[in-house]
Amino acid sequence: MAHHQNIVFMTLVVFGIVLSGLIYLVYTSTSHRYKQPRFCHKIKKEDQENSLLHLQSPYGLSYKQPSVVSPDGKVVPVAPWLAPVVWEGTFDPTLIDSIYKQQNITIATTVFALGKYTLFLKDFLESAEQNYFVGFRVHYYVFTDHPEHVPAVKLSEEHHLTVLTVPSSNRWQDISLSRMARLEKLIESRLFNEADYVFSLDVDSKFYGRWGVETLGRLVGAIHPGYYQTPREQFPYERRPESQAFIPSAEGDYYYGGAVIGGLVKDVHEVAKTCREQLDIDASKSVEAAWQEESHLNKYFLYNKPSKLLSPEYLWQDFKPHTNEVKIIRYSQVIKNYAAVRPNK
Numbered sequence: 001m002a003h004h005q006n007i008v009f010m011t012l013v014v015f016g017i018v019l020s021g022l023i024y025l026v027y028t029s030t031s032h033r034y035k036q037p038r039f040c041h042k043i044k045k046e047d048q049e050n051s052l053l054h055l056q057s058p059y060g061l062s063y064k065q066p067s068v069v070s071p072d073g074k075v076v077p078v079a080p081w082l083a084p085v086v087w088e089g090t091f092d093p094t095l096i097d098s099i100y101k102q103q104n105i106t107i108a109t110t111v112f113a114l115g116k117y118t119l120f121l122k123d124f125l126e127s128a129e130q131n132y133f134v135g136f137r138v139h140y141y142v143f144t145d146h147p148e149h150v151p152a153v154k155l156s157e158e159h160h161l162t163v164l165t166v167p168s169s170n171r172w173q174d175i176s177l178s179r180m181a182r183l184e185k186l187i188e189s190r191l192f193n194e195a196d197y198v199f200s201l202d203v204d205s206k207f208y209g210r211w212g213v214e215t216l217g218r219l220v221g222a223i224h225p226g227y228y229q230t231p232r233e234q235f236p237y238e239r240r241p242e243s244q245a246f247i248p249s250a251e252g253d254y255y256y257g258g259a260v261i262g263g264l265v266k267d268v269h270e271v272a273k274t275c276r277e278q279l280d281i282d283a284s285k286s287v288e289a290a291w292q293e294e295s296h297l298n299k300y301f302l303y304n305k306p307s308k309l310l311s312p313e314y315l316w317q318d319f320k321p322h323t324n325e326v327k328i329i330r331y332s333q334v335i336k337n338y339a340a341v342r343p344n345k
């Protein structure tokens with residue numbers, strides 16, 4: 001009897017050892033399987049997400065021109081690739097501010113104030129302090145050849161300003177052409193470390209209304225106020241195939257203003273780098289696109305769609321009469337006497 005019980009006991013012990021061994025094996029192999037592939041999967045997924053985020057479209061694709069205002073006069077709040085177009089009424093300022101308040105973000109803002117363009121800095125900065133990312137950390141980077149003409153404007157607590165001295169140019173076209181290269185270099189030398197988002201803005205402008213976190217996105221362009229109801233064949237795109245900025249007459253979404261380029265630092269770097277390279281190729285062939293960097297920006301945005309678009313509320317011109325669809329003017333180019341501020345015609 002005792003002998004029989006021993007056999008049963010030993011069988012149970014052996015069975016127990018085998019079972020716990022199995023459990024251990026299964027446990028370690030699942031935890032191993034859990035960790036390892038999850039790591040691989042994560043990397044793959046990120047790569048995929050990164051490329052999915054890039055809204056590249058092929059050359060020569062034929063589709064209808066998107067409209068900004070529908071036939072019944074209502075504004076269109078979304079582009080045909082499902083990027084929001086920011087208009088008054090499409091966002092709740094209190095809600096969107098409190099969402100972004102939880103993120104510790106810095107918005108770098110570059111302006112180019114060369115030659116007499118330093119005249120515009122005072123109004124630009126003073127009006128920005130009233131309207132531009134109020135309550136968020138902003139770092140202005142002012143490029144100028146006359147640092148002594150940068151006005152002392154009182155900045156709010158979280159707003160900072162750095163003056164970057166650059167050599168003078170004799171042609172405004174050259175000033176315009178060198179902006180992309182300067183932006184590219186500044187991003188590489190500082191902004192990758194110092195900011196989350198960057199906007200490159202024209203200085204000959206003023207803020208009249210809120211410009212806040214509703215404008216933040218991966219890649220942001222502003223619809224030019226002069227062409228938002230123009231058939232694309234009439235956009236002032238570069239139409240000569242010998243320029244890198246060439247766009248065929250049957251293509252185009254919107255005409256974007258060169259006065260505003262924004263987005264994540266990494267994505268704006270890509271814009272600046274690509275446009276600078278295209279500008280260099282044109283320069284080597286003595287070709288200058290119709291509207292210099294603006295033409296190259298339009299080409300970039302046509303094939304690399306912005307993830308967010310700013311309606312003409314965010315880029316107006318003071319001389320333009322008010323229209324029904326634009327309820328609020330937030331940022332607008334001031335009326336200027338070109339002869340008085342440009343070094344040449």
Ligand SMILES: *[C@@H]1O[C@H](CO)[C@@H](O)[C@H](O)[C@H]1NC(C)=O
Nearest residue numbers: 103104105106137193194195
């Ligand atoms: C927020 O960002 C600033 C500037 O990048 C940094 O100095 C500060 O330590 C950050 N604060 C927190 C709570 O992360």
